[in-house]
Each structure stands twice: as C-alpha cells, then as structure tokens.
Amino acid sequence: MSQARKSLNTVYLRRGRWVVEYIDFEGKQKIKTLKGENGNYPANKLQAKRFAERILTDIRTMQNLRSEQEFLNRVAECQQLIQRIQFTLDDVLPIIVNNPKLKNGTRLQHRKYQWEKFYNWLRAHYPRVTVPHDVTPLMAQQFANDLYAEGMANSTYNDYITSCRMFFKMIMIHAGLTSNPFTHVERLPKNTISHKPIPREFIPKILAACDDPNFQVLETRRLAPITKAELKTLIVVGLCTGMRLKDCALLDWSCINFENNYIKTVAYKTKKYDKGYLWIPMMPYLRKHLLSIYDWQAAGPIMPNIACRYEDKDRKELLKKSNKLSVSVPMIPDDDSEELNLPEIKSDNGNMSNEVKNLLKFAGLPVSTRLTKAEKANGVTKPIGQRKKSPNLYGFHSFRHYFVSTCAECNIPMAYVEAIIGNESEVIRQYYTHIDTAEMMRSISRIEPKFIGMPTQAALPQLQETMG
DNA sequence: CAGAGGACGTCGCTGCCTTA
DNA sequence: TAAGGCAGCGACGTCCTCTG
Known part of the structure; x- marks a missing residue:
C-alpha cells in the first residue's frame, strides 16, 4: 500500500537528505534534494527551508514567465490571423522576385513562370481562394496530378513541385502559414532520356x-x-x-x-x-x-x-x-565610343x-x-x-x-577517360557501369566451386596429385 | 527562323539515420 | 558520439523545342 502523498512545497528528510517536493509547471510531481550554493547539504530543517525557498521562488518566476509566453503566443496568433487575411496570392510574386537567393537571369524568369502556372491553375479551379493560407495539401496534389497529365519528364515535374514548395516556404512568415501545402506532394524518380552515341557507321x-x-x-x-x-x-x-x-x-x-x-x-x-x-x-x-x-x-x-x-x-x-x-x-568601328549596332541575341x-x-x-x-506534320494532321497525339x-x-x-562508349569498348581505363572529359561526368558512369549479363553469368559460374567449398578447376590437378 | 519558353543535368550542401 | 552512407534540396548552367 502506497503512502499518502506529501503536501506541496513540503520539506522533509528522505534517505538521510533534506528534500523539497513540488509540482512543476507541467503538472508533474518533482522531488529535489536540497543543496546550498556551495553544494553543502542543509544541517537542519530551518536551513533546508531557506534553501527550498530559493528553488520555489525560481519556479514561481518561471510559472509567471510561462503565462506571459502564453499571452505572447495568443498575440502572435491574432497577428497571424490578420496576416492571413491581408496577404493575398497577388502578393506572392513580389516576394519571389525580390528574394535575394534567386538571382536575376533566366532562372528567375523560370521561377516566375512556374509560380504563374500554379496561380493560374488555382484561379481556374478554385476562384474563391484568394489567400495562400486557404491553399490545402489536397489542392497542391490536384495541381500536381494535372501537371503530370500534361506530359513532362519527371525531373521537370519535380522541378515544379520543388519550386512550389519553395514559394510557400518563402511566404511562410508573410502569409502567417504554419504548414506548407506542397510538403507531402511526392517527387517522382528520374526517368531521363540521354543522347545516344552516334552509330559508328x-x-x-x-x-x-x-x-x-x-x-x-x-x-x-x-x-x-x-x-x-x-x-x-x-x-x-x-x-x-x-x-x-x-x-x-x-x-x-x-x-x-x-x-x-x-x-x-x-x-x-x-x-x-x-x-x-x-x-x-x-x-x-x-x-x-x-x-x-x-x-x-x-x-x-x-x-x-x-x-x-x-x-x-x-x-x-x-x-x-x-x-x-x-x-x-559587319565592319567594326575603330572608335570604341561608337556603338556597334548589333542586335541583342538571347x-x-x-x-x-x-x-x-x-x-x-x-x-x-x-x-x-517528335511527331511529323503528317502524323499531327492525322490526329496522332502523345499518350497521357x-x-x-x-x-x-x-x-x-x-x-x-x-567518345566515352568507344573508350569503354576499347578497355581504356576509366581513370584516363575521367582525366580527359572530367571526373564527375554522368556519361562515364553510363558506359563504364554497363553490365554484360552473359559475361556476368560466366564469371559467377567460374567461381561457384569456391563458394560451395569445392576446389576450383585450376586447383584440381594439384589436389589429385597429392591424393595419389 | 529568332528567341521565348521549357526541359534537363549536375554540383555542393544539409539533415537524417545507422554503425562502430 | 563521431563518422559515414544516403537521399533530397536548392541553385545554376546548358541544351532543346516550339511558335508567331
């Protein structure tokens, strides 16, 4: 039968040490051995109570802080609510464009294009959604599904998903979001199609x-x-x-x-x-x-x-x-100050x-x-x-x-080819990791006796000789 | 057919998980 | 708990397609 619980903030002797028992701010029962600032144990109950008072004061301060924190949290929640209403989908693009991480150039244009694609999709399918906070994970998934149905390589699809995820991450604070609707939209495995080597003939x-x-x-x-x-x-x-x-x-x-x-x-x-x-x-x-x-x-x-x-x-x-x-x-003018009137090439x-x-x-x-004109005219289309x-x-x-496939065929060591065309090339891996299935079967068969503890073909004559 | 739009490859970094 | 494996992320560069 368990003893009745001591009353709160009680100081008492336990296993020869003075302890204080209290309830912490998470509602849990705590028992703490009392020690002075120098690590000395209290000599009597009076001294123990003085030590305990310091601990309890600290706890009370923390409890007060906690309620203050709760208050601040409430305020923050209200601010978020206001933000959610004020920050609309039209405010997203400037955030993307002005993000210092996305430098100017074609890539920024690309991101803008990606955002507009999602924005226009949302306008068409969910015209009532006007603020980022109302974009749900389901909508994100539907967009992804429609994207896939459009037809594109997986890496392009992944690029869209990654970008959308990034856009929502960028506006998280501005829009008062607590979660990203694109977090759970899965990326697809790579299905890239590389260039073929030129046929030798x-x-x-x-x-x-x-x-x-x-x-x-x-x-x-x-x-x-x-x-x-x-x-x-x-x-x-x-x-x-x-x-x-x-x-x-x-x-x-x-x-x-x-x-x-x-x-x-x-x-x-x-x-x-x-x-x-x-x-x-x-x-x-x-x-x-x-x-x-x-x-x-x-x-x-x-x-x-x-x-x-x-x-x-x-x-x-x-x-x-x-x-x-x-x-x-075109003639180049000698004078540098004169503009060379060439069109800008993009x-x-x-x-x-x-x-x-x-x-x-x-x-x-x-x-x-790609489909020929005749095929297109005959209504031939690409599968969904x-x-x-x-x-x-x-x-x-x-x-x-x-170049690489020929080197591989001619058994040029991979290290040489790496030195020539660069050691991080995907092309090299593609040809040098090619596995000849028939040769693999033969190789495995050759070492089979060793695996099952039998002498290999090469060791057989020697073995027969020693056994007489 | 110019050039805008779009697809794809590759790098370094980071965080998560396992192992020694 | 440091080290290592692994996969995904974010960024950027290059190449290609398509259309007005």
Missing part, C-alpha cells in the same frame, strides 16, 4: 557531309555566319576529344600544344568548381586536321566565326582578337546546336522522335503522361557519348 557520313556541295549551313539574319569548313573542325574536335559543345566552339589556339601533342583546357560547365584543367591527348587525325588549318599567325579562337556565333555578346572582342575570320562580318548558343542537328540530319541520322517535348536522340552531345 555514321561517322564517315557526317564527316563527308561537311564537304558535300549539297550540304548548306543554316542561314540566319541576326547571327554571325559560319563556314562548312569550321563546322567540320567543330565536329572533328568533338569527335576526337569528347568535349561539350561550348568547350569545342570556343576552343582557343592557346590551348593547343602541338609540341607535346595535347590540348589543355578548362570545361566551362564546371569552371566555377575549380576542377582544374582537362588534359586531352591529340589523336593523329585531330592533329592533322588542326595543322591543316593552322598558320603561324594563328591566335584567338580556332573557329572564329563559330565562336562569334556562339557568344554574340562578346562578338566585338572576338572579332578584334581574331585575324582569321573566313567569312565577311539565344544561348547562337543556334549552334541546331546547326549540328542540321548536319546530322543531312548525314541521315534520325535526330528527333508522356513528356511534351520529344527527346533529342542525336546532337553534339552524342559525340561525347560516342
């Missing part, structure tokens, strides 16, 4: 196409013209080095070391991560080609017109730098990817899987959920895939 066809009189480079009014000869150089460099389009297009003579037969350059894409130089051995075919277009005056970009086209914003500089422009370009790569695609198409490669944009099967990046 097409390589000679592509190189021949550059010299074919019937092949024409794309003509553009606004962008710098390029020559077929330069396009061929671009292809040869891409083919023999596996570099990305930008790295090839802007490759500079200063990167070429004919004496020691290598190319030393920095990949633009990973430049900011300071990955160091790429050291690319020059194949005889590449060396021969570069020497054929090289002269002692050579300086600046190897393909000046392509470089010019690729980076139109730096056109003036490039034109000045290079003395080997092979096609006519295109990322000066249509160079299309230029390459045009060549591959001429050489007979099916570059895209399938990505809107047809993946490009072949492009300049295909030369990179071709």
Whole structure:
C-alpha cells in the first residue's frame, strides 16, 4: 500500500537528505534534494527551508514567465490571423522576385513562370481562394496530378513541385502559414532520356557531309555566319576529344600544344568548381586536321566565326582578337565610343546546336522522335503522361557519348577517360557501369566451386596429385 | 527562323539515420 | 558520439523545342 502523498512545497528528510517536493509547471510531481550554493547539504530543517525557498521562488518566476509566453503566443496568433487575411496570392510574386537567393537571369524568369502556372491553375479551379493560407495539401496534389497529365519528364515535374514548395516556404512568415501545402506532394524518380552515341557507321557520313556541295549551313539574319569548313573542325574536335559543345566552339589556339601533342583546357560547365584543367591527348587525325588549318599567325579562337556565333555578346572582342575570320562580318568601328549596332541575341548558343542537328540530319541520322506534320494532321497525339517535348536522340552531345562508349569498348581505363572529359561526368558512369549479363553469368559460374567449398578447376590437378 | 519558353543535368550542401 | 552512407534540396548552367 502506497503512502499518502506529501503536501506541496513540503520539506522533509528522505534517505538521510533534506528534500523539497513540488509540482512543476507541467503538472508533474518533482522531488529535489536540497543543496546550498556551495553544494553543502542543509544541517537542519530551518536551513533546508531557506534553501527550498530559493528553488520555489525560481519556479514561481518561471510559472509567471510561462503565462506571459502564453499571452505572447495568443498575440502572435491574432497577428497571424490578420496576416492571413491581408496577404493575398497577388502578393506572392513580389516576394519571389525580390528574394535575394534567386538571382536575376533566366532562372528567375523560370521561377516566375512556374509560380504563374500554379496561380493560374488555382484561379481556374478554385476562384474563391484568394489567400495562400486557404491553399490545402489536397489542392497542391490536384495541381500536381494535372501537371503530370500534361506530359513532362519527371525531373521537370519535380522541378515544379520543388519550386512550389519553395514559394510557400518563402511566404511562410508573410502569409502567417504554419504548414506548407506542397510538403507531402511526392517527387517522382528520374526517368531521363540521354543522347545516344552516334552509330559508328555514321561517322564517315557526317564527316563527308561537311564537304558535300549539297550540304548548306543554316542561314540566319541576326547571327554571325559560319563556314562548312569550321563546322567540320567543330565536329572533328568533338569527335576526337569528347568535349561539350561550348568547350569545342570556343576552343582557343592557346590551348593547343602541338609540341607535346595535347590540348589543355578548362570545361566551362564546371569552371566555377575549380576542377582544374582537362588534359586531352591529340589523336593523329585531330592533329592533322588542326595543322591543316593552322598558320603561324594563328591566335584567338580556332573557329572564329563559330565562336562569334556562339557568344554574340562578346562578338566585338572576338572579332578584334581574331585575324582569321573566313567569312565577311559587319565592319567594326575603330572608335570604341561608337556603338556597334548589333542586335541583342538571347539565344544561348547562337543556334549552334541546331546547326549540328542540321548536319546530322543531312548525314541521315534520325535526330528527333517528335511527331511529323503528317502524323499531327492525322490526329496522332502523345499518350497521357508522356513528356511534351520529344527527346533529342542525336546532337553534339552524342559525340561525347560516342567518345566515352568507344573508350569503354576499347578497355581504356576509366581513370584516363575521367582525366580527359572530367571526373564527375554522368556519361562515364553510363558506359563504364554497363553490365554484360552473359559475361556476368560466366564469371559467377567460374567461381561457384569456391563458394560451395569445392576446389576450383585450376586447383584440381594439384589436389589429385597429392591424393595419389 | 529568332528567341521565348521549357526541359534537363549536375554540383555542393544539409539533415537524417545507422554503425562502430 | 563521431563518422559515414544516403537521399533530397536548392541553385545554376546548358541544351532543346516550339511558335508567331
């Protein structure tokens, strides 16, 4: 039978020590051994009561603080309620746009587009919802479902979900939100479709196409013209080095070391991560080609017109730098103060990817899987959920895939290929982790005896000899 | 066919969980 | 409790499609 509980704030002797018993602010019973400031135990009940008084005073203060905190919480709740009414969906975009984390540029435009997509969806489906607080997780999920039904790659879908989650996180305080409606919208696994390596039999066809009189480079009014000869150089460099389009297009003579037969350059894409130089051995075919277009005056970009086209914003500089422009370009005024009246180009790569695609198409490669006009006219549509944009099967990046897959086929050690094209490349993993199922079965069969404790084939004769 | 709009890849960082 | 594995996040860059 348990003893009756002592009354509150009672000081009494327990196992030879003076203790105080009290109820804390969570309503729990507590028993605390009494000690002085120096850690000394009280000598008698009077001293114990004095020690206890200090503890109880502290507790009472904390209890008061707690009620004050409760009051403040109530005030905060009221403020949130006011915020919820005052902060509307129209106030969200300025918050996104002015967020210092989202720097200016295409990415910000992209985020704006994403928010507007959700905003317009909400307007269409839930016109009565005017404040972020009224957006429910169910609405978020419905939006996600509609997004998926539109047809897009999973990474794009994930990008939308991630962004919406981020938008609601950004306005959390402004809108007085306590939870994020997009928190539980699940992301999808990656289903990316990579470029294919160029089929080997097409390589000679592509190189021949550059010299074919019937092949024409794309003509553009606004962008710098390029020559077929330069396009061929671009292809040869891409083919023999596996570099990305930008790295090839802007490759500079200063990167070429004919004496020691290598190319030393920095990949633009990973430049900011300071990955160091790429050291690319020059194949005889590449060396021969570069020497054929090289002269002692050579300086600046190897393909000046392509470089010019690729980076139109730096056109003036490039034109000045290079003395080997092979096609006519607008005159550059000598006086720097005079504006070079060039149109502003928004295109990322000066249509160079299309230029390459045009060549591959001429050489007979099916570059895209998109629906033809005839198919569209006959009412052929993509199935629900399938990505809107047809993946490009072949492009300049295909030369990179071709380079790595060929290296893998020829058993070039992965470390060498990493040194050449960069050690974090997804392309490398793709080809070097390829598993030959038949070879895997054979390998496992070979070691089976060892697994089950039997001697291996190689050890059998020796074993038979010792056993007589 | 220019260029806006859209898709996709990759990096470093962080937090959660398990293990030694 | 430090270390390591792992997955997701946030940010940014590049490439491609599509349409007026």
